[in-house]
Amino acid sequence: MNYPRECWYVAATIDEVGDNLVARRILGTPVLLYRLADGSVAALEDRCAHRPYPLSAGYRDGDRVVCGYHGCTYDPDGSCVLIPSQDNPPPGARVRAFPVHVSEPFVWVWMGTPGSARLRPPPATPELTSGDGWSSTGERRDVAAGFLLLHEHYLDLTNVFEMHAEMVPPGIEALPPLEEVEISEVSVSYARELPEAPLAPWEAAVSGLDSSEAFSRRETGTFVTPGLHRQTYTISGGDSPVFELVRLHGFTPQTPGSTRVFLQLAWRGTAVATDAGQRLTEVFHVMADRDSRVIETMQRCLDEDEPSRRYVNVKADRAAVRARRIVQSMIEEERGL
Incomplete structure (x- = not known):
């Protein structure tokens, strides 16, 4: 790889992210973006934890995302909360959630070490x-x-x-x-x-x-x-x-x-x-x-x-x-x- 990960990158402009599911590839990683009911933006790894299928090919259920393959359902923090074929999701079933910072018109995403984002704010514009x-x-x-x-x-x-x-x-x-x-x-x-x-x-x-x-x-x-x-x-x-x-x-x-x-x-x-x-x-x-x-x-x-x-x-x-x-x-x- 020829790019650092411990850095904020622009994932989208705010006008691109609405009720739809927006697919991006950032630093070689598939990322899903969508707007929550409170106006904030969620960023998840764009792969179902069950099988290699993009969540962006699924649909929304309120602030949750439903995989279009088997119906696995995810909260904005990446945790799998529902699998229709069984009573409870397996322990640890989740996808990565990426920190997001909105400073119009940019939606910034942090692809680096979890927890490090708060130590390095995005550049001011x-x-x-x-x-x-x-x-x-x-x-x-x-x-x-x-x-x-x-x-x-x-x-x-x-x-x-x-x-x-x-x-x-x-x-x-x-x-x-x-x-x-x-x-x-x-x-x-x-x-x-x-x-x-x-x-x-x-x-x-x-x-x-x-x-x-x-x-x-x-x-x-x-x-x-x-x-x-x-x-x-x-x-x-x-x-x-x-x-x-x-x-x-x-x-x-x-x-x-x-x-x-x-x-x-x-x-x-x-x-x-x-x-x-x-x-x-x-x-x-x-x-x-x-x-x-x-x-x-x-x-x-x-x-x-x-x-x-x-x-x-x-x-x-x-x-x-x-x-x-x-x-x-x-x-x-x-x-x-």
């Missing part, structure tokens, strides 16, 4: 929940690549000139080097300042700013946890931000070679266009399509490569290399190495 002038929108997609390739891709945006040239402000021909890289035991972040330049068409369309003026910009990227990547993009006029954009990626490994991506965009500004959400969705959906194709191609190349094949790193890879080391350290610690 204040731009999505605090109000304070922020608006947000999002989308989901599956990418046929390991989650680390996604983290590394978004920790190095020097590819923008080749992949997304229309996003670059006029007159900027290269990104400044990463002079600010902050590293801790569990996270890594970078920041760079861009020189003053006129607005790119997409910036003018969403920000409502005067396209004839020049603005400075600050860009940051953070490997927050293995399950979350955070980017910010701030356009400033004078000494004050006039438009702020936050791009959050929930990266949830499904298998070592596939990842479900939860993209959330949040924005605010002094003169934001009324249709900014629609425009941002269109722009970043196209970007994500291109990114996904490249990242999936890299995964196919890695699958085809000889195990001894190595690639070189360059200066722009500083944050990405450190993120990989953090993940490797977490995996080794879990394995007791």
Whole structure:
């Protein structure tokens, strides 16, 4: 496995989980999600304790789930409370229940050691929940690549000139080097300042700013946890931000070679266009399509490569290399190495 388990991952967005039974694969494990009568969310291993049949193929009985094979019935804590063919369930008949934390729009799930979840709360996403002038929108997609390739891709945006040239402000021909890289035991972040330049068409369309003026910009990227990547993009006029954009990626490994991506965009500004959400969705959906194709191609190349094949790193890879080391350290610690 190439992912740590002692970490919160996004299992779904809250709008995906209702009265229906939602099937997911998270860290190679089948997981069932459903909403309880009190509004909370339950997460169970999506396999009946009796036979290898998915509970998500069954049905609900109030807050309980009934297996569609033999009718074995489970409480939200995973305990089997009814087997129609006998008076009492066998001792210990249960499926694993996973800790869940809801912080809209995300439903987080803990796949690690039971009891450890309370010691490590999920990462905060204040731009999505605090109000304070922020608006947000999002989308989901599956990418046929390991989650680390996604983290590394978004920790190095020097590819923008080749992949997304229309996003670059006029007159900027290269990104400044990463002079600010902050590293801790569990996270890594970078920041760079861009020189003053006129607005790119997409910036003018969403920000409502005067396209004839020049603005400075600050860009940051953070490997927050293995399950979350955070980017910010701030356009400033004078000494004050006039438009702020936050791009959050929930990266949830499904298998070592596939990842479900939860993209959330949040924005605010002094003169934001009324249709900014629609425009941002269109722009970043196209970007994500291109990114996904490249990242999936890299995964196919890695699958085809000889195990001894190595690639070189360059200066722009500083944050990405450190993120990989953090993940490797977490995996080794879990394995007791």
